[in-house]
Amino acid sequence: MGRAGQVKALRAAQRAAAGSRAGQRAQTTNARRAVADARRNAKAQAGHSKLGKRAGLTGRLLGGAARKARAARDGAIAKQRAKRDTKNGRAVAAQRAQVRKAPARKAARKALRKSAARFHGRRLLAALLALPVGLLGCVSTWIGRKLNIPALMHPGRRLYRRMVQTAGEQRAERDETTRKTLYEQEAAADAEAEQDGTDGLGQQVERPAVDVPTCTIPEVSEGEHVSGFRFEEAAEEMEQAANSYEPENAMEILAMVEGLPAALTSVANVMKILAERSDNEFPLEKEVADGFNDIFGALMSAVAVAEDMGPLFRQAHEQDIARHEDPRNGHDAEKGWNV
Structure with a gap:
């Protein structure tokens, strides 16, 4: 295969990984x-x-x-x-x-x-x-x-x-x-x-021409370690971290609030990746991939709300933030107004 053939193969793989145009258009519109x-x-x-x-x-x-x-x-x-x-x-x-x-x-x-x-x-x-x-x-x-x-x-x-x-x-x-x-x-x-055309993520689902024989899946004991992606464990750790969170001052809370959009975007990207892999790699139906897409859209709406939290926080605590960012005669002198 020449260089031109390699470039064509790479572009074809990228288009296949990105999903169908109808799915991308619907996903963008919903978001x-x-x-x-x-x-x-x-x-x-x-x-x-x-x-x-x-x-x-x-x-x-x-x-x-x-x-x-x-x-x-x-x-x-x-x-x-x-x-x-x-x-x-x-x-x-x-x-x-x-x-x-x-x-x-x-x-x-x-x-x-x-x-x-x-x-x-x-x-x-x-x-x-x-x-x-x-x-x-x-x-x-x-x-x-x-x-x-x-x-x-x-x-x-x-x-x-x-x-x-x-x-x-x-x-x-x-x-x-x-x-x-x-x-x-x-x-x-x-x-x-009309007979063969389907819209959305269903265009990417591939099934074998013949029936695949089923196999018996061994049961996993409760204490046995299972490798893979455990989203609930990461979410549980985040919940525990939120319960035990003790900020040193309010400016640390401001930094956390301003970092919320990036954090929620990462969580939304997890759902987007799961939707794409459910469509391209996993043996799942279209409804499952659509469900991941719906979760992605809901999380992106939460990102929009989180983007307004930073300006809202600064507007509500404008005077308090000014004391920290622009203290009068230094931080030690400004501490005299603490109550």
Whole structure:
């Protein structure tokens, strides 16, 4: 294999590992919508907390009106997204249809051009044959008029008209056959796409042609070590670390809050990797990979909320943070205001 072949093989492997275009498009759309919903819900929650501070009938009325407005807004957003998805689906389906029918249409255009060239060639041949007959018709036409014999009049013109008419009829038959063949090939391509075409991650699932014999899996004792990926153990360690977390000061909590988006992104990437491997490597069905994709979208929405935590923390504790970042006469002097 040459260098060009190696490059092609590498690109093919990268495309196969990335998943289908439909899956990538759906995953990107779901992630963006999840982020938008998370930010919208965070703003709504902040407004709800402000309204909750107002006591009495006015606060309840405003809260009810705000909930109705949010419900109407969410319904309009869902309706608009459905329309957009339908429009995008139609556009993708039309482009796929054009790609499927491109070879048949290319062959049909070539056949029609060939038929037109053959017709014009027959016209040229008819003109060349009718020219000497037309010169002879200069005499035969005069004789036919004198003797009242129509067969002797304009022989070249009649020969040219008959040959061109025959060539035109043959061209129309050829073009009709070509168009009929094109319609049949397009219908066959559409039928094949309906039978074999699947969207999403299911395009990547490969199954053997024959049944695979089942094997008995030995039971694993409770105390036996099992190698592999144990996500629950890592999550349990994080939970224990959160319970025993004792920060030295509030600035350490600020650093932890500002690092939350990167941490949650890493957790979301775990679900993304599991979705891709479930689609490409693991013997799992499409629903399992879709479930991992849903978890990935939910975690990305949490990342969007976590990105707003840092500015919110700094805004709420602006004066406290200023004392640490820009102390008056040094940290030792600033400690005199500690309570």
